[in-house]
Amino acid sequence: MKKIILFLLFLTAFIQRSQSQTTNLPDSIYSGKQGGLHVQGVVVDQAKGYVYFSFTDKLIKTDLSGKLIGSVTGFVGHLGDLDFADDGKIYGSLEYKNDAIGKGIKKELRLQTVNEDGFYIAIFDASRIVRPNMNAEKEDLLRTVYIKEAVNDYTxxxxxxxxxxxxxxxxxxxxxxAFAPAIGSTKSAKKFLYVAYGIYGDPVRTDNDHQVILQYDVSDWDKYAQPLSQEKLHHSGPEKPLEKYFVKTGNTRYGIQNLAYDPSTGNLFAAVYHGAKTQFPNYDLFVINGKKKPKEDHISSDGQDIKIKTLSLLEAGVKDARSGIRGWFFPWGATGLCPLGDGLFYISHQEKAKDGQQQSTLHKYKWTGDSLNPFVLVK
Structure with a gap:
């Protein structure tokens, strides 16, 4: 009986501490003006009181008041969504490519270089980001791991x-x-890295109505991680992912922009730029059921019928009568979606200032799951 009482006291204290952390967070955090390229993702270190914004060609570190602490600059690629690993390192998606997005970034940066196509996970040591304009290649704070599977599919x-x-x-x-437990498993607390493809939204294609998500175990990634060299991209990374999952969402524009695991629901939230195919509802937000085991299915690709593993969307939100797809219409989240616990999220409101510079304000929201109002603003 004594052990049970002690456990209950510990559990109560833990819950109260967690609730205190989330309630003490400000209702909004402003990034400041950050140049011509817009915000791509955000992550919050609640314990240490820092916020990290990805602004395409740079990583910004602020305190909870929005005061700039440091930044990592010098990227000539596309730094995207962010998340924390259990060891405190920040993981971010990093692309080098010569399509419309890559050319747009180089035009904004006034560069004329043509790199090979390469996709990486950028791993930042957040503790070493201590001043503005730290160079991504010259400072010892960043390692990168090559994502061969995505490069193979892209090329x-x-x-x-x-x-x-x-x-x-x-x-x-x-x-x-995002880092999340094994989908469909309730036994293991181990987290895996899930990496979502960008998906071209071409409305004429018929092979772009699924999201593709790769699963990796990063516990042995030290053997792959290399310093960033943008003049000569390395190819050090895992040969294959542990799993390759597909999610039927219908058409999107550039796939899942922000993927976020919410421990309070056990689900993965996926924010997108909505698609244009008229046969689909073209939602902005999807929720992947983290408790439902992957299922085997088949899709057509490259003129063949191939076996795949599919993930299930949560049976909530608006259900499209024709396709059966469920999701939500919600205008924010594609440029930053960060779960805080207790059903709370920071969601990025990205905008361009009058002088043309990009900026973001994180607003605190409460998840409701309601079909019409999935998030409500916390005031």
């Missing part, structure tokens, strides 16, 4: 009907990422 050419077109599964690279 592949596939048959669709009688045509041969580029990009298997319409892969445009990688963007959303």
């Amino acid at each position: 592949a050419k596939v048959k669709v009907g009688d045509q041969e077109i580029p990009h298997r599964f319409a892969c445009s690279g990688i963007d959303g990422l």
